[in-house]
Amino acid sequence: xxxxxxxxxxxxxxxxxxxxxxxxxxxxxxxxxxxxxxxxxxxxxxxxxxxxxxxxxxxxxxxxxxxxxxxxxxxxxxxxxxxxxxxxxxxxxxxxxxxxxxxxxxxxxxxxxxxxxxxxxxxxxxxxxxxxxxxxxxxxxxxxxxxxxxxxxxxxxxxxxxxxxxxxxxxxxxxxxxxxxxxxxxxxxxxxxxxxxxxxxxxxx
Amino acid sequence: xxxxxxxxxxxxxxxxxxxxxxxxxxxxxxxxxxxxxxxxxxxxxxxxxxxxxxxxxxxxxxxxxxxxxxxxxxxxxxxxxxxxxxxxxxxxxxxxxxxxxxxxxxxxxxxxxxxxxxxxxxxxxxxxxxxxxxxxxxxxxxxxxxxxxxxxxxxxxxxxxxxxxxxxxxxxxxxxxxxxxxxxxxxxxxxxxxxxxxxxxxxxx
Amino acid sequence: xxxxxxxxxxxxxxxxxxxxxxxxxxxxxxxxxxxxxxxxxxxxxxxxxxxxxxxxxxxxxxxxxxxxxxxxxxxxxxxxxxxxxxxxxxxxxxxxxxxxxxxxxxxxxxxxxxxxxxxxxxxxxxxxxxxxxxxxxxxxxxxxxxxxxxxxxxxxxxxxxxxxxxxxxxxxxxxxxxxxxxxxxxxxxxxxxxxxxxxxxxxxx
Amino acid sequence: xxxxxxxxxxxxxxxxxxxxxxxxxxxxxxxxxxxxxxxxxxxxxxxxxxxxxxxxxxxxxxxxxxxxxxxxxxxxxxxxxxxxxxxxxxxxxxxxxxxxxxxxxxxxxxxxxxxxxxxxxxxxxxxxxxxxxxxxxxxxxxxxxxxxxxxxxxxxxxxxxxxxxxxxxxxxxxxxxxxxxxxxxxxxxxxxxxxxxxxxxxxxx
DNA sequence: AATGAATGAGCCTTCATTCAT
DNA sequence: GATGAATGAAGGCTCATTCAT
Numbered sequence: 001x002x003x004x005x006x007x008x009x010x011x012x013x014x015x016x017x018x019x020x021x022x023x024x025x026x027x028x029x030x031x032x033x034x035x036x037x038x039x040x041x042x043x044x045x046x047x048x049x050x051x052x053x054x055x056x057x058x059x060x061x062x063x064x065x066x067x068x069x070x071x072x073x074x075x076x077x078x079x080x081x082x083x084x085x086x087x088x089x090x091x092x093x094x095x096x097x098x099x100x101x102x103x104x105x106x107x108x109x110x111x112x113x114x115x116x117x118x119x120x121x122x123x124x125x126x127x128x129x130x131x132x133x134x135x136x137x138x139x140x141x142x143x144x145x146x147x148x149x150x151x152x153x154x155x156x157x158x159x160x161x162x163x164x165x166x167x168x169x170x171x172x173x174x175x176x177x178x179x180x181x182x183x184x185x186x187x188x189x190x191x192x193x194x195x196x197x198x199x200x201x202x203x204x205x
Numbered sequence: 206x207x208x209x210x211x212x213x214x215x216x217x218x219x220x221x222x223x224x225x226x227x228x229x230x231x232x233x234x235x236x237x238x239x240x241x242x243x244x245x246x247x248x249x250x251x252x253x254x255x256x257x258x259x260x261x262x263x264x265x266x267x268x269x270x271x272x273x274x275x276x277x278x279x280x281x282x283x284x285x286x287x288x289x290x291x292x293x294x295x296x297x298x299x300x301x302x303x304x305x306x307x308x309x310x311x312x313x314x315x316x317x318x319x320x321x322x323x324x325x326x327x328x329x330x331x332x333x334x335x336x337x338x339x340x341x342x343x344x345x346x347x348x349x350x351x352x353x354x355x356x357x358x359x360x361x362x363x364x365x366x367x368x369x370x371x372x373x374x375x376x377x378x379x380x381x382x383x384x385x386x387x388x389x390x391x392x393x394x395x396x397x398x399x400x401x402x403x404x405x406x407x408x409x410x
Numbered sequence: 411x412x413x414x415x416x417x418x419x420x421x422x423x424x425x426x427x428x429x430x431x432x433x434x435x436x437x438x439x440x441x442x443x444x445x446x447x448x449x450x451x452x453x454x455x456x457x458x459x460x461x462x463x464x465x466x467x468x469x470x471x472x473x474x475x476x477x478x479x480x481x482x483x484x485x486x487x488x489x490x491x492x493x494x495x496x497x498x499x500x501x502x503x504x505x506x507x508x509x510x511x512x513x514x515x516x517x518x519x520x521x522x523x524x525x526x527x528x529x530x531x532x533x534x535x536x537x538x539x540x541x542x543x544x545x546x547x548x549x550x551x552x553x554x555x556x557x558x559x560x561x562x563x564x565x566x567x568x569x570x571x572x573x574x575x576x577x578x579x580x581x582x583x584x585x586x587x588x589x590x591x592x593x594x595x596x597x598x599x600x601x602x603x604x605x606x607x608x609x610x611x612x613x614x615x
Numbered sequence: 616x617x618x619x620x621x622x623x624x625x626x627x628x629x630x631x632x633x634x635x636x637x638x639x640x641x642x643x644x645x646x647x648x649x650x651x652x653x654x655x656x657x658x659x660x661x662x663x664x665x666x667x668x669x670x671x672x673x674x675x676x677x678x679x680x681x682x683x684x685x686x687x688x689x690x691x692x693x694x695x696x697x698x699x700x701x702x703x704x705x706x707x708x709x710x711x712x713x714x715x716x717x718x719x720x721x722x723x724x725x726x727x728x729x730x731x732x733x734x735x736x737x738x739x740x741x742x743x744x745x746x747x748x749x750x751x752x753x754x755x756x757x758x759x760x761x762x763x764x765x766x767x768x769x770x771x772x773x774x775x776x777x778x779x780x781x782x783x784x785x786x787x788x789x790x791x792x793x794x795x796x797x798x799x800x801x802x803x804x805x806x807x808x809x810x811x812x813x814x815x816x817x818x819x820x
Numbered sequence: 821a822a823t824g825a826a827t828g829a830g831c832c833t834t835c836a837t838t839c840a841t
Numbered sequence: 842g843a844t845g846a847a848t849g850a851a852g853g854c855t856c857a858t859t860c861a862t
Contacts, residue, residue, distance in 0.1 A: 040857080110311065150392075153396065157358040160361025160364055429634075429724075512724070518724075520634050529782055573778060652843075
């Protein structure tokens with residue numbers, strides 16, 4: 001049983017680094033210390049292996065740290081939202097263990113059927129929790145549509161530091177790295193809390 | 206001269222649909238009605254063709270509309286920032302004809318050397334203009350680092366509606382489409398302008 | 411294991427007939443009854459296959475007979491030198507089976523990196539033995555430089571009957587063939603022994 | 616008419632350096648400052664160009680220095696033979712102008728129909744002269760067959776320093792170069808004169 | 821349960837040649 | 842007389858997959 005797991009682990013890294021097409025069965029098997037035919041033997045297909053890799057990666061993704069929820073401190077929504085954003089940014093930038101981020105980015109650029117499972121299984125709960133937190137911070141001042149917009153833009157602000165990494169490195173010589181996770185999180189949190197202020201823009205003047 | 210353009214156009218679509226590795230020279234040439242050797246003759250390389258496709262796509266993306274700049278109305282920075290964001294979101298979501306978005310997403314997920322040229326040549330000026338606009342709106346109230354953070358998060362909020370498209374479709378049944386460009390742009394603009402307010406968060410309470 | 415040998419054998423003939431550039435992997439594999447990918451699998455490269463072919467051919471050339479050495483009869487250097495020359499000429503002209511001669515001639519006319527290996531691995535020991543024989547016949551009467559000159563010219567006299575074959579056929583209607591190996595060897599030997607005589611040319615008159 | 620000559624000249628060098636198969640029409644035309652189609656326009660074929668190149672090369676080959684003949688000094692055959700050998704070695708090693716030697720070596724390793732013309736037109740007269748010189752030195756002491764053997768081995772000794780160049784460089788660190796032409800020629804001459812001595816080998820002891 | 825050998829499809833590229841101008 | 846654009850055939854190589862063991 002060790003061989004199968006070894007291949008899964010090796011494939012995760014290879015696919016993350018080179019993509020589905022770029023990663024070769026030979027490299028995966030070499031890295032796993034297995035035979036070239038092992039992939040076809042254990043997973044029938046390169047595609048099937050890839051699907052299992054995505055599942056495996058997502059299952060092991062949240063292993064590191066528990067997601068902060070509103071339920072943890074129902075009376076301190078702003079603090080919890082800040083904690084959530086910080087947690088999310090850290091998760092994106094510190095890709096120490098499993099390279100979920102890269103796999104995810106590739107999957108978004110070139111969706112396969114594996115994305116469906118991921119959406120429902122792994123992303124949905126995280127996104128729902130963000131919805132609850134934002135709603136609590138806004139205190140009911142946002143309708144459903146604006147609430148969703150707000151959640152998406154928060155996620156977008158976090159994601160850009162990961163998915164736009166390659167471009168940022170080429171754009172801003174003193175670009176942001178994983179060391180700046182806290183600064184980034186504070187910036188996004190501040191913007192998010194202000195945006196939840198139901199007061200219309202004009203009346204603030 | 207038509208053959209070269211035909212190949213460029215065909216390659217743009219093929220690369221957008223299948224990626225650099227997945228797209229084959231044969232398919233490109235077939236689509237362009239040219240010989241397999243034509244790519245080599247006109248572009249020397251598959252890689253070089255890809256690089257030119259990226260440049261071509263990015264340049265022709267905003268071909269319809271000129272980018273709003275601060276210089277167009279120096280005394281109305283907020284209006285110009287709003288215009289810029291609207292322009293940028295529209296550009297991302299209305300990919301009529303040229304599939305810039307997919308090309309860029311793929312390139313970011315799996316950078317090739319073509320990204321270097323693109324960053325310096327085409328992206329930098331757009332990003333710089335955003336910096337000028339945000340600085341003007343903030344009225345000097347932001348230091349350099351916070352200015353950059355703000356620019357990146359604005360771009361991130363726009364991008365997520367495009368790059369996260371595949372996920373949003375699977376997450377929110379009434380998801381946002383290109384028809385909602387204006388609503389999205391308004392939301393992002395509002396947040397951006399509030400974030401430029403130099404008043405500390407606490408004092409507003 | 412048969413496939414690998416089959417390919418080696420087929421490649422030897424194809425390369426001998428068409429040269430390294432002219433011989434195609436496809437033709438080799440067809441001749442060996444193997445798949446096109448077999449070359450890559452067993453030899454990694456067309457070049458590597460070529461290198462192995464050269465070694466294989468040179469090694470199997472003298473397979474029938476062992477090279478005569480001075481050590482075989484230390485007190486009869488002239489007889490051993492004669493034997494060596496006879497052996498060498500026969501080896502060149504009787505290319506039964508392995509076409510070493512053509513391979514070598516091509517390689518010399520258009521050296522590849524395979525020549526380096528060949529020189530150090532296979533040719534050096536043969537040439538060194540000739541040096542020992544000539545030195546013994548000369549009885550110490552030749553300095554190092556003249557010794558080397560003598561060895562090279564002996565080899566040259568043998569080689570010309572093979573490498574110049576194509577020209578000799580066109581020059582001398584009753585040209586020399588492999589049947590004349592013994593006569594040729596005797597002629598060269600006689601010249602070589604006279605040349606080893608340390609007496610200056612003039613004093614013999 | 617300049618273009619045609621330019622191509623001929625360029626092709627001569629390219630073919631000498633890379634061989635017939637290795638040299639590309641494109642490189643030749645580039646070097647000649649002509650269009651890619653020029654070769655086919657002026658010579659119809661790559662093969663036809665090659666044939667004309669060989670002819671051209673041989674015609675210009677002896678341009679440098681006149682061949683020493685017996686007729687120049689009928690009473691000093693040894694001196695003339697020495698001069699002839701020296702002339703021949705120099706011609707082989709000093710490939711300053713036209714690279715005839717390399718073209719010839721390639722042609723020998725892989726004969727085309729062009730070799731027939733060369734044999735009769737350029738090589739035959741040179742070889743015949745050598746025959747006359749050797750016969751004169753031997754003073755009638757050699758039968759026809761031994762005479763021919765002797766001529767061939769003389770040529771072989773000269774040739775090996777050119778055709779075996781690549782191997783000699785890899786075999787003897789202080790190998791012989793074109794600077795050593797005179798030393799080489801003296802060595803070969805000495806051997807040749809001794810070999811012409813009709814006295815049987817045994818009687819010299 | 822697992823493997824080393826072997827396969828066939830397909831890819832990028834090169835090259836001599838042709839053709840309209 | 843000469844050329845730039847375009848072609849088609851072929852070549853080396855890679856890769857996922859299969860098969861006998």
